[in-house]
Amino acid sequence: RKEVEQDPGPFNVPEGATVAFNCTYSNSASQSFFWYRQDCRKEPKLLMSVYSSGNEDGRFTAQLNRASQYISLLIRDSKLSDSATYLCVVNMIRGQEGLTFGKGTHLIIQP
Amino acid sequence: DAGVIQSPRHEVTEMGQEVTLRCKPISGHNSLFWYRQTMMRGLELLIYFNNNVPIDDSGMPEDRFSAKMPNASFSTLKIQPSEPRDSAVYFCASSPRDFSYEQYFGPGTRLTVT
Numbered sequence: 001r002k003e004v005e006q007d008p009g010p011f012n013v014p015e016g017a018t019v020a021f022n023c024t025y026s027n028s029a030s031q032s033f034f035w036y037r038q039d040c041r042k043e044p045k046l047l048m049s050v051y052s053s054g055n056e057d058g059r060f061t062a063q064l065n066r067a068s069q070y071i072s073l074l075i076r077d078s079k080l081s082d083s084a085t086y087l088c089v090v091n092m093i094r095g096q097e098g099l100t101f102g103k104g105t106h107l108i109i110q111p
Numbered sequence: 112d113a114g115v116i117q118s119p120r121h122e123v124t125e126m127g128q129e130v131t132l133r134c135k136p137i138s139g140h141n142s143l144f145w146y147r148q149t150m151m152r153g154l155e156l157l158i159y160f161n162n163n164v165p166i167d168d169s170g171m172p173e174d175r176f177s178a179k180m181p182n183a184s185f186s187t188l189k190i191q192p193s194e195p196r197d198s199a200v201y202f203c204a205s206s207p208r209d210f211s212y213e214q215y216f217g218p219g220t221r222l223t224v225t
Contacts, residue, residue, distance in 0.1 A: 032212055043202055043216035044154065087154065091212060097142055098167050099212065103153035 003027065004102040006088050011107045013078055020074040021105045023088030032091040033064055035073050037084045038104065044087055047073075075107075083109045113137070115217035117203050123223045129191040132220045135184055136205030144204040144214060145178055145188050154202070160186065193224045 006023045013019045025033075033050035048055065050062040050071050061074040071088055088102035116135040124130055136143045144159040158168040160180045168178070175194070180186040190197055200221050204214040 034212060043218055045216065046213050049212070096167055097161070097206065097212070098144070098156045098159055098170075099214065100156070101146075101154040 003092065003100050004088055004090050006086075006102040006105045008103060009106040009108075011105065012110055013107065014110050015078060015080055017078055018074065018076045019078055019107065020072060021086065021107075022070050022072045023102050023105075024068075024070045025088075025090045025092075025100075026069070027090070027092045028066075028069060030069075030090045030092045033062075033071050034089040034099070035060075035062055035071075036087040036089050036101070038087055039084050044101075047086070078109045080109050080111060083107060115203055115205055115215055117201075117217035117220050119220060120218060121221045121223075123225065124193055125225055126194055127192045128224075129189065130193045130197075130222060130224075132188040132201050132203075132222070134186045134188070134203030134217060136186070136203070137207070137215055138184065140205035140207050140215070141183070142206040142208075143180060143186050144206070145186070146202040146204065146216075147199045148202060148219075149199045157188070190222075193222075195224045198222055198224050 003026050035047040036044040037047045038044040050064045054063040059076045063072045085104040085106050087104045090100050092100050118133045142161050145157040148154045157170045158178045163180045178188045200219045202216050202219045204216040206214050
């Protein structure tokens with residue numbers, strides 16, 4: 001089983017729509033969770049952290065379900081500029097800083 | 112402020128040659144990470160340093176790969192000898208403090224080994 005799994009997509013979504021995607025992780029002892037965004041041929045950048053209580057940042061909402069070991073990202077009122085690959089990221093080893101990245105979900109917002 | 116700086120941005124080399132990738136982290140950051148990204152395997156952590164000390168190198172694929180951090184402002188990743196399967200984008204990232212998890216990535220080095 002892969003450590004962090006994501007649907008690679010692509011998700012083709014009309015501008016203004018709401019889109020959601022999930023990610024599952026294998027290590028139940030994982031401590032910290034994040035979503036990073038990567039534009040084509042660019043470096044990844046932190047989008048948001050994911051907290052147990054769920055968190056929202058503008059049009060973006062992230063949630064964590066520890067019992068089922070999945071993380072979700074919801075994007076409301078999608079913009080053309082949201083087109084990117086969204087990487088699910090997990091810190092799997094307590095006491096270490098290394099991150100485990102999913103392969104990403106490719107999102108295309110269409111006008 | 113300057114972000115993470117990597118050089119070269121592109122490298123094309125022949126199989127068997129030595130390749131050295133360079134990274135300058137953001138000033139004041141105390142953790143540095145080397146990643147490799149391919150279509151097949153995604154983004155993989157190779158090694159990371161904390162206060163210039165290697166902490167976890169379990170992701171280094173084999174003895175052909177080595178990394179050093181001689182001081183807080185410079186790190187290298189060396190491949191000797193290089194092989195075509197090493198072709199990938201190599202990212203360096205730095206983090207401002209222990210366990211902040213907000214890693215700032217450099218623009219990457221696109222390596223092609225022919």
